[in-house]
Amino acid sequence: MSEAYEHAPCGLVSTTTDGTIVRVNATFCRWTGYQADELLNQRRIQDLLSIGGKVFHQTHWAPLLQMQRSVAEVKLEIRRRDGRKVPMLINAVRRTVGKAEQDDLACIVVNDRHKYEVELLHARRQAEEALEARSAAEEALQRADRHKDEFLATLAHELRNPLAPIQAAARLLTRKAFADEQLNWSTRVLERQVAQLGRLVDDMLDVSRIAEGKLELRKQRMSLATAIELAVEGVRDLVRTQSHHLRVNLPDAPLFVNADPTRLTQIVLNLLNNAAKYTPPGGTIDLGVRSEGDELVMAVRDTGIGIAPEHLNTLFNIFSQLPEGHSRSRGGLGIGLSLVRALTEQHGGTVTVTSPGVGKGSEFIVRLPLAFVGSNNRSKQRCARCITAAQQTPDSYCRRQRRFGPEPRDAARG
Ligand SMILES: Nc1ncnc2c1ncn2[C@@H]1O[C@H](COP(=O)(O)OP(=O)(O)OP(=O)(O)O)[C@@H](O)[C@H]1O
Ligand SMILES: [Mg+2]
Secondary structure, X not given: OOHHHHOOOOEEEEEOOOOEEEEEOXXXXXXXXXXXXXXXXXXXXXXXXXXXXXXXXXXXXXXXXXXXXXXXXXXXXXXXXXXXXXXXXXXXXXXXXXXXXXXXXXXXXXXXXXXXXXXXXXXXXXXXXXXXXXXXXXXXXXXXXXXXXXXXXXXXXXXXXXHHHHHHHHHHHHHOOOOOHHHHHHHHHHHHHHHHHHHHHHHHHHHHHHHOOOOOOOOEEEEHHHHHHHHHHHHHHHHHHOOOEEEEEXXXXXXXXXXXXXXXXXXXXXXXHHHHHOOXXXXXXXXXXXXXXXXXXXXXXXOOOOOOXXXXXXXXXXXXXXXXXXXXXXXXXXXXXXXXXXXXXXXXXXXXXXXXXXXXXXXXXXXXXXXXXXXXXXXXXXXXXXXXXXXXXXXXXXXXXXXXXXOHHHHHHO
């Protein structure tokens, strides 16, 4: 027998078709702990297999060898002489030797591969467990989120009920002039603060409605100027107490949009309110309106505390309040901008923000589709012409410039 056969880097075994071992090399004997004469004509290959291996041999191995005359890459555990098991990968072929048939087997020990497979299985089980844990955590989060939405909705409704009569009573009181000046001052404070509370509760209600998909828009063709006027009115007190300078630039020709008047005002009011809130006293707020193609563009720019670049993307998420603004100390819930975004999108528009950085002011830009008069082409053309005219003379935007709040000189006087 050749050296190469005896010491091949794999175990070589030949058997008769019933599995009786008729030839075996030294490598196989070394790996299994048997002497060659303990195997030759003494044992069948299936005698060296574990119970599962024996079953496999009977149901698969033998029939396959008979049908296709070969089996490849079968992994079986071979029982050593001392009872320990060694995993082996086996290839077998059946060939005719003289008048008899013989099966030749090549076996390699796959301890490492076996270990890898066990490790892989373990890792896979761990990954599956982690995935299950993650989806359970996500479900819990979604449940908590739903509970939060429900809680907000209930809270807002419960607050709304007592607030409405308080607001009415406060309004009634401010109509009276009391002899005691302190009483007059108190009623004004009462009305202002209750109005602020009302706005917060309304915002909370809207956020819940949007989360539940229940917010309905009552759209009509309207000029943006109307919404701006109401919003400016709403922010007037804050602008005055902060001594800000608020400038509104409207184009000569009115620009129309299909919008819900209350919601459009809410968009503008939230942006103006933020600009006034996040700008140190004596700042300037510019509200400009222009058209670009089929879009109306409204920009609210302030000279306030600005926004760090890393926060520009998350600012419109609900409850996001930036450290720069020390928002909590300025009041508010962190829902204004999420409302602005949701409402703008419900109107088919977009809102974006830019800022050169902290301390350098910021600019919020709302884009809404322009509404054309009727749907026929002539009226569309007429409207488009007046837009084009306005675009060609940018100065005309400033012609209808209006000022709100004190002039800087007034501010100095307080
Ligand atoms: N003009 C601005 N300049 C700088 N930071 C701003 C400006 N507007 C908003 N922010 C930042 O974005 C955050 C989110 O604004 P948002 O209007 O959603 O909430 P809020 O003003 O804190 O509370 P509220 O719910 O009353 O509006 C603010 O807390 C503030 O940190
Ligand atoms: Mg706000």
